[in-house]
Amino acid sequence: MSADDFSVVFQPTVGLLLRRVSPYIERLNMRLSLVSLVVAFLFSGVMAYAQAPANAPNGDRPNQMRRGPRGGFIPGLRFDGQRPLFGENLEEADFPEGVWYFNDDKELCANKDAVIWTKQKYSAFVCSFEFNLSEHTNGGFLIQCSDKDNWIPNTIEIQLLDDFGQEPNYHTCGAIYGFQAPSKNVTKKPGEWNRMVVIVNDRDITVFLNNELINHINTAEWTDPAKSPNGTDIEEKFHGRTLASFEPYGFIGFQGLHGNAPMKIRNATINAISNPDTSQEGWVSLFGDKLENAEYDPEVWSIDDEGVLHATKDDVIWAKDKYENYSLDFEFKTTEKANSGVVIQCTDKQNWIPNSFEVQIFDSFGRDVDMSDCGAIYGRVAPQFNVVKAPGEWNRMTINVFRGNVTVILNDQLITVWDKSKWTKADENPDGSKPFEWLINKAPAETDNAGFVGFQGLHDKNPVVYRNIKIRKFEFPARPRQR
Numbered sequence: 001m002s003a004d005d006f007s008v009v010f011q012p013t014v015g016l017l018l019r020r021v022s023p024y025i026e027r028l029n030m031r032l033s034l035v036s037l038v039v040a041f042l043f044s045g046v047m048a049y050a051q052a053p054a055n056a057p058n059g060d061r062p063n064q065m066r067r068g069p070r071g072g073f074i075p076g077l078r079f080d081g082q083r084p085l086f087g088e089n090l091e092e093a094d095f096p097e098g099v100w101y102f103n104d105d106k107e108l109c110a111n112k113d114a115v116i117w118t119k120q121k122y123s124a125f126v127c128s129f130e131f132n133l134s135e136h137t138n139g140g141f142l143i144q145c146s147d148k149d150n151w152i153p154n155t156i157e158i159q160l161l162d163d164f165g166q167e168p169n170y171h172t173c174g175a176i177y178g179f180q181a182p183s184k185n186v187t188k189k190p191g192e193w194n195r196m197v198v199i200v201n202d203r204d205i206t207v208f209l210n211n212e213l214i215n216h217i218n219t220a221e222w223t224d225p226a227k228s229p230n231g232t233d234i235e236e237k238f239h240g241r242t243l244a245s246f247e248p249y250g251f252i253g254f255q256g257l258h259g260n261a262p263m264k265i266r267n268a269t270i271n272a273i274s275n276p277d278t279s280q281e282g283w284v285s286l287f288g289d290k291l292e293n294a295e296y297d298p299e300v301w302s303i304d305d306e307g308v309l310h311a312t313k314d315d316v317i318w319a320k321d322k323y324e325n326y327s328l329d330f331e332f333k334t335t336e337k338a339n340s341g342v343v344i345q346c347t348d349k350q351n352w353i354p355n356s357f358e359v360q361i362f363d364s365f366g367r368d369v370d371m372s373d374c375g376a377i378y379g380r381v382a383p384q385f386n387v388v389k390a391p392g393e394w395n396r397m398t399i400n401v402f403r404g405n406v407t408v409i410l411n412d413q414l415i416t417v418w419d420k421s422k423w424t425k426a427d428e429n430p431d432g433s434k435p436f437e438w439l440i441n442k443a444p445a446e447t448d449n450a451g452f453v454g455f456q457g458l459h460d461k462n463p464v465v466y467r468n469i470k471i472r473k474f475e476f477p478a479r480p481r482q483r
Contacts (some may be wrong), residue, residue, distance in 0.1 A: 079126075079271045079272065079273060079274065080271065080272050080273070080274035080412070081271065082269050082270070082271045083269060083270065083271075084268065084269060084270075085118065085127060085129070085252065085268040085269055085270045086108075086116065086118065086268065089102075090102070090116075092118060092119050092120070093116050093117065093118065093119065094116070094117040094118070094119050094148070094251075095114060095115070095116040095117065096112070096114045098111075099111060099112045099114045099116075099256060100114075100116045100256065103264075105266075106266060107132075107264040107265065107266045108254075108264065108265040108266065108268065109262065109263075109264055109265075110254075110256035110257045110262070110263075111256075111257055112256055112257055113255070113256045113257050113258045113259075114256045115142065115148070115151060115253045115254065115255055115256060116253055116254050116256070117142075117145070117148050117251045117252070117253040118251050118252045118253065118270075120251075121249055121250050121251055121387075121413075122200070122249070122250070122251075122252055122270070122272050122413075123200075123202070123248055123249040123272075123273065123384070123385070123413045123414050123415070124200060124201050124202065124272065124273040124413075124414040125199075125200055125270050125271060125272035125273065126197065126198070126199050126200075126270070126271045126272075127141075127143075127197070127198045127200075127252065127268070127269065127270050128195065128196065128197045128198075128267070128268075128269055129141075129195070129196060129265055129266070129267060129268035129269070130193045130194065130195045130196075130265065130266050130267050131160055131193070131194050131196065131263055131264065131265050131266075132191065132192065132193050132194070132263065132264040132265075132266075133160070133161075133162045133187075133190050133191075133194070133261075133263055134162070134190050134191070134261050134262050134263065135162055135190045135261060136162055136259060136261040137160070137161065137162045137190070137258075137259075137261040137262065137263045138160075138161055138162070138258050138259045138261065139159075139160040139161070139254065139255045139256075139258055139263050140157040140158060140159055140160055140177060140254070140255040141157070141158040141160060141196065141198065141252075141253075141254060142155045142156070142157050142158075142251075142252065142253040142254065142255065143155070143156050143157075143158070143198065143200060143205070143250065143252050144156045144200070144246055144247065144248060144249065144250040145250040145251040145252070145253065146246070146247060146250050146251075148251055148253075151253075153238075153240065153241060154246075155250070155253075156176065156205070156219070156243070156246065157176075157177040157178075157255075158174065158175070158176060158177065158196075158198060158205075158207055158215075159171060159172060159173055159174065159175040159176075159177045160173060160196075160254075160255075160263065161173040161187070162187070162190050162261070163185060163187050164185075164187050164188065164189050164190065165185070166185060167185070168181045168182045168183070168184060168185050169181045170235060172185060172187075173185070173187040173194075173209065174186075174187075174196070174207050174209045174214045174215050175215070176205070176207075176215060176217050178234060178235035178237065178238045179217070179222070179228065179234055179235070179238065179243065180215065180217055180228060180232075181215075182207070182209070182214040182215045183213075183214050183215065184212065184214055186209050186210045186212045186214065187209070187210075188210065193266075194209060194210055195209070195210055195211070196208065196209050200248070202248050202384065202414070202417060203218050203219040203220040203244075203248045204216070204217075204218050205217050205218075205219070217243075219243040219244055219246055219248070220244055221244070222242055222243035222244050223242055223244045224242065225238075225239045225240065225241065225242050226239050247384065247385040248384055248385070249384065249385040249387075249413065252270070254268075272412070273409060273412070273413070273414045274409070274412040275329060275396050275397075275398045275409055275411075275412055276327060276329055276398055276472075278329050278468070278470045278472075282472045282473070283329070283470045283471070283472045284470060284471060284472070285469065285470055285471075286319050286328065286330075286453065286469045286470060286471045287303075287309075287317065287319060287469060289307075290303070291303055291317075293319060293320050293321070294317050294318065294319060294320065295317070295318040295319075295320055295349075296315075296316075296317040296318065297313075297315055299312070299313075300312050300313045300315045300317075300457055300458075301315075301317045301457065306467070307467050307468070308465050308466070308467045309455070309465060309466040309467065309469065310463070310465055311455075311457030311458045311463070312457075312458055313457055313458055314456070314457045314458055314459045314460075315457045316343060316349070316352065316454040316455065316456055316457060317454055317455050317457070318346075318349055318452050318453070318454040319452060319453045319454065319471075322450050322451055322452055323401070323450070323451070323452075323453055323471065323473060324401075324403075324449050324450035324451075325401065325402045325403065325449075325473065325474040326400075326401055326471050326472060326473045326474060327398060327399070327400045327401075327471070327472045327474075328342070328344075328398070328399045328400075328401070328453065328469075328470075328471050329396070329397070329398045329399075329468070329469075329470050329471075329472075330342075330396070330397060330466055330467070330468055330469040330470070331394050331395065331396050331397075331466065331467050331468050332361055332394070332395055332397065332464055332465065332466050332467075333391075333392065333393065333394050333395070333464065333465050334361070334362070334363040334365075334388075334391050334392075334395075334462075334464050335363070335391050335392070335462045335463055335464070336363055336391045336462065337363050337460070337462045338361075338362065338363045338391070338459075338460075338462040338463060338464045339361075339362050339363070339459050339460050339462065339464075340361040340362070340455070340456045340457075340459050340464040341358040341359060341360050341361050341378060341455075341456045341459075342358065342359045342361060342397075342399060342453070342454070342455055342456075343356045343357070343358055343452070343453065343454040343455070343456065344356065344357050344358070344359060344399065344401055344406070344451065344453055345357050345401070345447065345448065345449060345450070345451035346451045346452040346453070346454060347447070347448055347451050347452075349452055349454070352454070353438060353439065354438065354439055354440065354441035355441060356451060356452075357377055357378070357380070357406070357420075357444070357447075358377070358378040358379075358456070359375065359376070359377060359378070359397075359399050359406075359408055359416075360372060360373060360374055360375065360376040360377075360378045361374060361397075361456075361464055362374040362388075363388075363391050363462070364386055364388045365386075365388055365389065365390045365391065366386075367386060368386070369382050369383050369385065369386045370382050371433070372436075373386065373388075374386070374388040374395075374410070375388070375397070375408045375410050375415045375416050376416065377406060377408075377416065377418045378436075378439070379435040379436040379439045380418065380420075380423060380429060380435055380439075380444065381416065381418050381429070382416075383408065383410070383415040383416045384415055384416065385413075385415060387410050387411045387413045387415060388410065388411075389411065394467075395410060395411055396410070396411055396412075397409065397410050397411075401449075402474065403449050404419055404420045404421040404445070404449065405417075405418065405419050405420075406418040406420070420444040420445055420447070421445050422445070423443060423444035423445050424443050424445045425443050426440050426441060426442055426443045426444075427440050453471070455469075
């Protein structure tokens with residue numbers, strides 16, 4: 001762990017935030033109170049300290065430590081690097097032929113009102129771009145789209161509008177269109193370049209425009225189809241669906257030539273959460289190449305010549321050592337209806353089910369997920385959405401465990417975040433749901449963070465196989481004494 005990672009984990013929260021945001025204060029000119037400033041950056045959660053654009057002042061760059069979206073610090077969350085949102089030559093974009101193009105100045109333009117979409121869906125990311133409006137331009141930056149063919153009711157739109165000098169409302173530039181107005185109007189005159197940064201972390205959406213924090217929304221709080229959480233009206237045409245019903249996962253796009261007033265876009269980039277690069281220093285095989293670091297029944301578990309781990313019975317293979325703060329990365333392949341799991345924080349290997357937690361491995365392909373589906377903290381919290389592949393295809397999962405926080409990344413998407421300190425009852429989850437009866441022991445908040453790691457064997461006669469199982473421990477040196 002680098003010295004920078006160490007400082008992120010151990011410095012007091014407010015001091016950390018002040019150090020982190022101090023380079024931003026002058027250029028953001030946020031004019032907020034100290035408390036408001038701290039709250040604003042807490043809101044932006046795991047993505048708030050993501051990679052700055054290449055032309056950002058002070059050359060700010062991320063490390064591999066991020067603040068967890070539910071509180072606490074979680075190491076191991078990795079961004080895949082800043083890259084063009086649609087590819088260098090729009091090769092990663094989906095749009096009607098002939099509508100979107102780069103002009104001679106490498107500015108993205110459209111000649112019709114049709115959306116350009118990413119081919120890939122995204123969950124947690126930072127997007128930045130510049131846009132130049134003409135008079136009366138009316139466009140939008142579109143996120144979390146679940147249906148590109150019927151995008152208007154199935155997308156969250158951040159408005160891009162020529163509103164220079166107007167009072168903000170839920171139609172103006174930087175608004176969560178139809179839902180929430182920006183806090184201020186900082187849009188430049190038509191013909192001048194604006195810069196927007198949008199941070200999406202789970203259900204938190206934060207918008208910066210021209211170095212000002214202008215909007216933040218947590219869609220989980222928007223459960224009324226007609227009213228915002230603070231009681232203001234939602235535009236009537238959006239009353240059919242609540243923002244809380246949106247999956248925090250979807251396509252990203254820009255609206256095209258709308259109302260015959262063109263807009264130009266340049267330097268559109270994305271930096272998204274991804275599975276880690278396990279070739280880096282610190283990653284080692286969890287069980288060893290020949291299972292020499294494992295405790296297991298050799299009549300049950302074996303590893304073949306291609307490094308694939310198999311089991312013939314429902315019996316757990318355990319790593320010999322205990323682990324507390326770590327990232328665990330592996331690939332798995334299910335068969336139809338397969339059901340297995342990764343056991344973490346186990347304190348009793350002989351009676352592991354009520355004395356550990358399980359990250360579920362399951363053939364969830366095509367299902368609406370619940371707390372028994374792939375990537376769930378089994379019986380405690382469901383994944384936010386489903387990205388598991390069909391049986392017979394390899395998936396990749398990363399489980400980050402740090403103190404009371406667990407995150408699960410599946411196929412380059414952050415799908416589950418669990419802060420077990422909020423699970424203060426043994427027999428009831430914070431949302432009122434009940435854990436499965438056979439799991440009930442202590443309240444999760446009262447359990448040890450250190451424990452054994454294991455993989456469940458052949459469960460219900462439908463095998464799961466594993467390969468490339470690697471772990472990276474986070475070692476923290478003692479803090480120097482204060483003199």
